[in-house]
Amino acid sequence: MAKVFIYPATSLILSDLVARFGHKPLGAALGIRERIQTAGVDSPPLQITPEEPKRGLKYAAVEVPSGVRGRMAIYGPLIEEAGAAIIVTDADLAFGCMGCARTDELILFSLRQSGIPILELRYPTTEEEGVQFVAAIKKFLDDLEKEEGEA
Amino acid sequence: MMADYTPEYVGTVTRYVFIESPSMTPGELALRAYEASEGVLIKETCFGLQVTGEPESVDRLIEVIRAFDPTHIFIKDRGFPPGDPRRCRANLGGARPGYLGHEREFRILRYITRGLEELGRREGEAAPEPVPPVHEKKPLLDIKRLQELIETEES
Numbered sequence: 001m002a003k004v005f006i007y008p009a010t011s012l013i014l015s016d017l018v019a020r021f022g023h024k025p026l027g028a029a030l031g032i033r034e035r036i037q038t039a040g041v042d043s044p045p046l047q048i049t050p051e052e053p054k055r056g057l058k059y060a061a062v063e064v065p066s067g068v069r070g071r072m073a074i075y076g077p078l079i080e081e082a083g084a085a086i087i088v089t090d091a092d093l094a095f096g097c098m099g100c101a102r103t104d105e106l107i108l109f110s111l112r113q114s115g116i117p118i119l120e121l122r123y124p125t126t127e128e129e130g131v132q133f134v135a136a137i138k139k140f141l142d143d144l145e146k147e148e149g150e151a
Numbered sequence: 152m153m154a155d156y157t158p159e160y161v162g163t164v165t166r167y168v169f170i171e172s173p174s175m176t177p178g179e180l181a182l183r184a185y186e187a188s189e190g191v192l193i194k195e196t197c198f199g200l201q202v203t204g205e206p207e208s209v210d211r212l213i214e215v216i217r218a219f220d221p222t223h224i225f226i227k228d229r230g231f232p233p234g235d236p237r238r239c240r241a242n243l244g245g246a247r248p249g250y251l252g253h254e255r256e257f258r259i260l261r262y263i264t265r266g267l268e269e270l271g272r273r274e275g276e277a278a279p280e281p282v283p284p285v286h287e288k289k290p291l292l293d294i295k296r297l298q299e300l301i302e303t304e305e306s
Binding site: 008124 | 161164259265267269270
């Protein structure tokens with residue numbers, strides 16, 4: 001079973017397909033859950049404490065805004081943990097404020113730099129594209145399994 | 152002043168169950184899920200369910216739920232437990248943060264359903280090759296248009 005980072009990290013479709021084909025999807029929910037379930041200082045709404053931008057220093061330089069470093073404290077460890085990644089290019093739901101936008105760029109950059117196998121797709125807009133979308137993800141995940149078996 | 156934070160539902164996992172099926176409503180899904188729940192907390196929503204409990208129990212229940220209608224039920228993890236005042240719309244008003252993203256993907260689910268059905272049918276045959284995304288250059292913002300935008304904003 002491979003750990004697969006999904007982008008957009010909140011994607012229902014990617015999360016479901018990765019889990020359905022027997023692998024573990026790594027998305028935003030896991031990082032948020034860890035924070036929500038850890039006792040400490042009350043910091044609503046996401047329990048992002050002043051510690052997070054410090055942890056984010058591992059993934060972004062000190063002059064990068066704290067908003068990006070704080071977000072990277074959630075995504076960075078997941079990217080490190082991932083053995084593969086599935087990216088939906090130009091997903092229209094992956095947008096947000098400047099902090100989110102820059103973090104998204106840094107996530108994609110970090111994934112491409114990490115050298116792990118990456119599958120890039122677009123969301124389907126027709127039924128035939130839907131078939132191709134699901135088939136591509138299944139093939140990618142099956143290949144990961146084969147590689148794992150050989151290793 | 153900084154207040155202490157004591158988390159609830161420690162050690163549990165919460166998952167969303169989305170159903171987009173012509174033959175089963177979220178209400179029916181909830182009833183059938185309750186029958187198999189064995190102590191897992193189930194909350195019915197307009198799009199399906201939220202299930203919360205020990206990781207092993209939730210995994211077991213998810214397996215049962217998926218089997219009800221495999222190509223029309225979709226599942227993802229959730230960070231917050233159900234009814235959390237920081238996220239629940241009962242406290243915030245309006246749509247729950249994150250709901251709009253789900254709504255957007257919900258519209259694409261029928262293509263995914265089709266893909267899964269087709270994959271089951273074509274089992275053994277060569278899968279269709281997907282078209283890789285083309286990195287086309289987005290058109291740049293015209294300088295005159297930018298000027299117009301700035302002027303509209305200022306007036």
